[in-house]
Each structure stands twice: as C-alpha cells, then as structure tokens.
Amino acid sequence: MLKSPLLPRFGDLVDAILDDVLTQGLTLDRAYARHFSGIELKPQEQARIALVTGDLLRRLSLYCNLSGIQVRQAAKNVWPLLHSWHAFHKIDMPNHPSLDRFNEEAFRRRLTEAKKNPVLMDGCPSWLEKLGAEQLGDAWPAERAALAWMPKRYLRVNSLKCTKAQLQAQLNKEHVSTIPVEGVDSALQVTSDSALFRTKAFADGWFEQQDAGSQLVAAALDVKPGMKVIDACAGAGGKTLHISALMEGKGRLLAMDVEEWKLENLKQRARRAGAHNVETRLITSSKTVKRLKESADRVLLDVPCSGLGVLKRNPDAKWRDTAERLPILMALQEEILQRYSQMTKIGGILVYATCSILPSENRQQVDKFLAANEHFRLLDDHNVSPSQTGFDGFYMARLERIS
Incomplete structure (x- = not known):
C-alpha cells in the first residue's frame, strides 16, 4: 500500500x-x-x-x-x-x-x-452478490471478501532453463525477493516491489508471471515426456509453456486457438522459454478438431468462462455485463467440451478447467457431459478457493476416456 x-x-x-x-x-x-x-x-x-x-x-x-x-x-x-x-x-x-x-x-x-x-x-455489485449467494450459499461471503483483496505476485519457475534454487539466487542478485509457495512446487511468491520484466532472469526465459492457482491446472494433466498433448484453448499460452516444462520439452505439444494473434504471441514466448516442442495450430473450422480425433494422450480444455475466480486480477469484470453473458459462455463451454473431447484417445486424460468459482460453469458442466458421454469417467476434480488459498479461483476436472 x-x-x-x-x-x-x-x-x-x-x-x-x-x-x-x-x-x-x-x-x-x-x-x-x-x-x-x-x-x-x-x-x-x-x-x-x-x-x-x-x-x-x-x-x-x-x-x-x-x-x-x-x-x-x-x-x-x-x-x-x-x-x-x-x-x-x-x-x-x-x-x-x-x-x-x-x-x-x-x-x-x-x-x-x-x-x-x-x-x-x-x-460487490448487486448482480454478483445475487449470483454468488445463489450458487455458493454460505461459502460465498468468504469468497466475496477474498476477491476484493489485492492480488499477490507469483512466478512459475521454468524448469526447462533452471531450478527453483537457481532462479531465487539469480533474482536475489537482481534485488527481487521471493519465497516458495506451499503446495505448488513450480511457484515462487514475489515479496518485494521489483520490476520483474526488466530482470535478466526474465529476458533469459527463467520464469513466467503466473498465479499459483493457475499453475495447478497444467499439473493436473499428469503429462510425461514423449506424450502427445493438446492444449485446445491455448490463448497466449501460459499453461502451454508450463505443460512443455513438465514434458521436459520432449514429445509433441499442440497449442490450438481460434485467435491467430494469441498464437503468434505464444510462439514468441515459447522461443524465450526454450519450449521447442510447442506447435501452434489455428482452429479455422470443425474439421481442425475432427482431424485430431482420438489422437492425444492428454487434452487440456481451459474454456472461456466468466472469470469470476480472477476478479482480484481483473477487477473491471465486476462492472461489465458478465451476468448477461453467463448463459452464452455456458453454452460455449458445453459445446467445446462435447466437440473437443473427441481428440482424447482411449486411456487418455482430458482436463476441463475454468478460472471461475461458480458450480454452474464447473462441476455441473462436467456432470452434464458425463451423463451424455458414457465413454468418459470422472477421475477427480478440484476447486481452488481464493479464500482458502489466497490464490486466484480455478476449477479443474480430470476425465479418462475409457471406450
């Protein structure tokens, strides 16, 4: 302050x-x-x-x-x-x-x-108070308060370039103080008011700025070197780069999105990070997805959502038309989950993820999908609570394709 x-x-x-x-x-x-x-x-x-x-x-x-x-x-x-x-x-x-x-x-x-x-x-605006109370009940007041906090700064150590200890030592030389984050092996919390993006460590690709809760999403994929992995809603690629590091840069990692400028941004970030197994592919039609049917060991669907788990970081969303857009977003989530899941091979794992804390965007979407798709089963799911962790809010469900 x-x-x-x-x-x-x-x-x-x-x-x-x-x-x-x-x-x-x-x-x-x-x-x-x-x-x-x-x-x-x-x-x-x-x-x-x-x-x-x-x-x-x-x-x-x-x-x-x-x-x-x-x-x-x-x-x-x-x-x-x-x-x-x-x-x-x-x-x-x-x-x-x-x-x-x-x-x-x-x-x-x-x-x-x-x-x-x-x-x-x-x-808290009235539309958000109504929505939060309806969907989260007694848990909502604590989450509402947590989403009004100032966000902490977290880094993800790029294990393709360095270890956590090496990154801490280098940042310390550049007057950036950090501490480990309990429960998130790849994360460091920045505890000093420092210019991160002017450091040599950043220029050399040793880290990405990424919320600690967000780092749990790629970890849920349980990737191994040599696998074929698809990040089907890659955006600018923060999670893609994390997946590449977890794969030790070995295997095939396909980053897909409907917006070309995001994929161009990802290419630049991947070069800096040394993530040489990242390929990008623009989704131009349904054929782009169909050609990859049952081809991937792991598929990540980090779907478009309300973003209500990351209001600390994107507070302007409180004052937008989120309530009116929610049904449209939920229909899109359902469509993506149904269509893109077909890229998962038998025995492979699909991770459905959002940066929302609303059950309607999270477990309820998964339950609806499973009711219509008997060839998948739920392995587990996890809510990252802002009030309980201090991180941004996320949801991830791991689904296995069984037939």
Whole structure:
C-alpha cells in the first residue's frame, strides 16, 4: 500500500485509465497498455498507478458510496474517488484543486454506515452478490471478501532453463525477493516491489508471471515426456509453456486457438522459454478438431468462462455485463467440451478447467457431459478457493476416456 499521496499527474493518469475502462469498455490491461506506452514511467511509478487503479475497481461501489456519487457516475468523478481512497487508507491527500470539495465529515459519516454493510465493504455489485449467494450459499461471503483483496505476485519457475534454487539466487542478485509457495512446487511468491520484466532472469526465459492457482491446472494433466498433448484453448499460452516444462520439452505439444494473434504471441514466448516442442495450430473450422480425433494422450480444455475466480486480477469484470453473458459462455463451454473431447484417445486424460468459482460453469458442466458421454469417467476434480488459498479461483476436472 502507498505511504505517500499520489502525485496529481499520476492521479490524472488514473482518471484517464478508468475512463477507458468504464466509459470506452476497454479491459484494464488494454487501458494500461494504451496509457503506459505513450509516456516514460519508472517501474515503481507504473506499480503505484496500477495499485490505486486496481483497488478503485475492486471496490468501486464502496469508494463511490464514500464519495456520495453513483457507480454510473464514477468515470466523471475520479478525483473525488481518489480523495476518498486516500482518506480510507489514511494517506495524506494529493495536492489537487478538487480537494477543496472534499467533505471529511461527510466521508466519516458514510464510512461508519458502510462498515455495517459487508457487501458494500467488499465492493460487490448487486448482480454478483445475487449470483454468488445463489450458487455458493454460505461459502460465498468468504469468497466475496477474498476477491476484493489485492492480488499477490507469483512466478512459475521454468524448469526447462533452471531450478527453483537457481532462479531465487539469480533474482536475489537482481534485488527481487521471493519465497516458495506451499503446495505448488513450480511457484515462487514475489515479496518485494521489483520490476520483474526488466530482470535478466526474465529476458533469459527463467520464469513466467503466473498465479499459483493457475499453475495447478497444467499439473493436473499428469503429462510425461514423449506424450502427445493438446492444449485446445491455448490463448497466449501460459499453461502451454508450463505443460512443455513438465514434458521436459520432449514429445509433441499442440497449442490450438481460434485467435491467430494469441498464437503468434505464444510462439514468441515459447522461443524465450526454450519450449521447442510447442506447435501452434489455428482452429479455422470443425474439421481442425475432427482431424485430431482420438489422437492425444492428454487434452487440456481451459474454456472461456466468466472469470469470476480472477476478479482480484481483473477487477473491471465486476462492472461489465458478465451476468448477461453467463448463459452464452455456458453454452460455449458445453459445446467445446462435447466437440473437443473427441481428440482424447482411449486411456487418455482430458482436463476441463475454468478460472471461475461458480458450480454452474464447473462441476455441473462436467456432470452434464458425463451423463451424455458414457465413454468418459470422472477421475477427480478440484476447486481452488481464493479464500482458502489466497490464490486466484480455478476449477479443474480430470476425465479418462475409457471406450
């Protein structure tokens, strides 16, 4: 957390980023890229701006309430939100002309009332509170609170290039402090405020930044060197690169996606990581999948989902049309699971995964698939709970093709 006030020029940058997200509909990462690319900022300055922007979005409804404005007015009233943010965290106020309009007495009164409302204190919009309570019941309040936390920074050690001890030693030389993560062998938690992507260790491909919970997904595949493995919804390839490392770079690893630019990004990352067994293939039609019928020892389906397990990292999703999109996403998940599962050979394992904590996207989808496909059986499944682990939220189910 900041110990000194945000400089006015950085506050203006937060204002511009939030306008892009809340008014223009840009995702937070794209808004960061748009504004950070055009100006020269030190890594620490970028980190300060991202810290404030991220926390404002994680609990936007709270800071709006404390400022006496409606959420729909937030994009036009960012400086009042910033003053409330500083007051809430007991940080000296930025020197900005709008400070004259900040009413400390009204702020204190609103804060006293807000503390009686846990939903508001967690910055949870009404649609998400309804959905979470319906699907998770008594477990929801703890998850709701955890999703309002600031995310920790985790790395995945690239075992194709180094060991965990070697990476820690190299990062320590570059003034990056890390600690091991219990229960996730490939993970390190970054405990210092350091510019990770300017390190020699990153340039040399020794690590990827990846949530510790996300690292459990590739591990669930139980791959072995020499196997044929398909990552059928590879995206930019974070899990693909992890799978390659687990395969020790041996065997055939096919990364597939419907968006070519993501696969181009993956190719660059694979070269840096030394993941030479990665092949990419664009899914252009249903024939792309049919040609691979019963060909793979392992198939990963990291399907498109609501992303409600990763709200700490993508807080802008709280203020999008996620509730309306959920049925569309669930229909897509069902279609992908049905069609892409055919690539698994008899005796092979399929892993269905999401970054959601909703049963409707997770176990209920698996149960529906198994009821319609007797040639698969459930081996096990696992929920990664943000409240219990401190990680992002994930789900993974391991299915074996038996006939």
